[in-house]
Amino acid sequence: MKQILVTGAVGQIGSELVSALRKRYGKDKVIATDIRMPTDIELRDSGPFEFLDVLDPHHITRVMQIYDIGTVYHLAAVLSAIGESRPNVAWQINVNGLYNILEAARQYHCALFFPSSIGAFGESTPKDNTPQDTIQRPSTIYGVTKLTGELICDYYCKRFGLDSRGLRFPGLISYETEPGGGTTDYAVSIFYEAIKHNKYTCYLQPETRLDMMYMPDAIRAMIELMEADADQLVHRNAFNVTGMNFTPEELAAAIRTHQPEFEIGYDVDPVRQAIADSWPNSMDDSAARTEWGWKPQYDLAAMTADMLDKLAKKPTLDGQANVARGR
Ligand code: SER
Numbered sequence: 001m002k003q004i005l006v007t008g009a010v011g012q013i014g015s016e017l018v019s020a021l022r023k024r025y026g027k028d029k030v031i032a033t034d035i036r037m038p039t040d041i042e043l044r045d046s047g048p049f050e051f052l053d054v055l056d057p058h059h060i061t062r063v064m065q066i067y068d069i070g071t072v073y074h075l076a077a078v079l080s081a082i083g084e085s086r087p088n089v090a091w092q093i094n095v096n097g098l099y100n101i102l103e104a105a106r107q108y109h110c111a112l113f114f115p116s117s118i119g120a121f122g123e124s125t126p127k128d129n130t131p132q133d134t135i136q137r138p139s140t141i142y143g144v145t146k147l148t149g150e151l152i153c154d155y156y157c158k159r160f161g162l163d164s165r166g167l168r169f170p171g172l173i174s175y176e177t178e179p180g181g182g183t184t185d186y187a188v189s190i191f192y193e194a195i196k197h198n199k200y201t202c203y204l205q206p207e208t209r210l211d212m213m214y215m216p217d218a219i220r221a222m223i224e225l226m227e228a229d230a231d232q233l234v235h236r237n238a239f240n241v242t243g244m245n246f247t248p249e250e251l252a253a254a255i256r257t258h259q260p261e262f263e264i265g266y267d268v269d270p271v272r273q274a275i276a277d278s279w280p281n282s283m284d285d286s287a288a289r290t291e292w293g294w295k296p297q298y299d300l301a302a303m304t305a306d307m308l309d310k311l312a313k314k315p316t317l318d319g320q321a322n323v324a325r326g327r
Contacts, residue, residue: 002070082181170211
């Protein structure tokens, strides 16, 4: 088996994906790369790590020459809220970085995974049960770059026969690595604050409904899609996938079933609220279910129970956890 390259390996998805891929295919088969050095000991010591800037095509080629790469999971990207504050950087990394990776993947005959997002939809997209194939006129630079990514990945598939595949992720929730600069980050921060202080101030309005997914489902979705029989795939870039959808009020209520005293307040950030309002309330992921058998395992209740349990056991949060949970 050829080796697997992961870009953005230190990021929110990357650190958990690398660990899952190493468990599945062997530690030396997975080359983790990032422009940041990993602080996580497991990521650092469990297999090869290379410094890699996706904006430097020669750098990518050099890594391709050192290793025998057959598949690339290209996760290096800027999220939606940071993108709005630095549109130029979002375009550079999300589009030019992807282009450099696509060119390297074409030259070295690699399969490519590309993560798109609910952000690739916009105000004119049907909001409820958003279809797989529908209107896509995103109003954020993040959405523009993700939609560009979907299209260019499909183009490389059709034009050059590159085996590109992708998912439109909703907000991702994890107890391992915190996101940074996203609009859906509240759904992670709320758990940290619940454990530490038993209260949380949310930057989105109480009724803002968005799709979400627990990280173990997201990792499984990526690997299952990349392992799927190509003949079964009608779509390529990118499949709608979702695990659950909820509002901040509903998430707070789910946390209250474990911590009855938990309180939520609101201090709305107009920038992130506008971004969230332009995204779907819920996506239809039936194409993923039909074409490669997608099925989420975690709903709101199961995710909430697991997040609180795992965060309470995190060494850095331990003492505070016991205070907030009355133990
Ligand atoms: N979680 C992402 C964000 O909020 C959406 O894909 O930017």
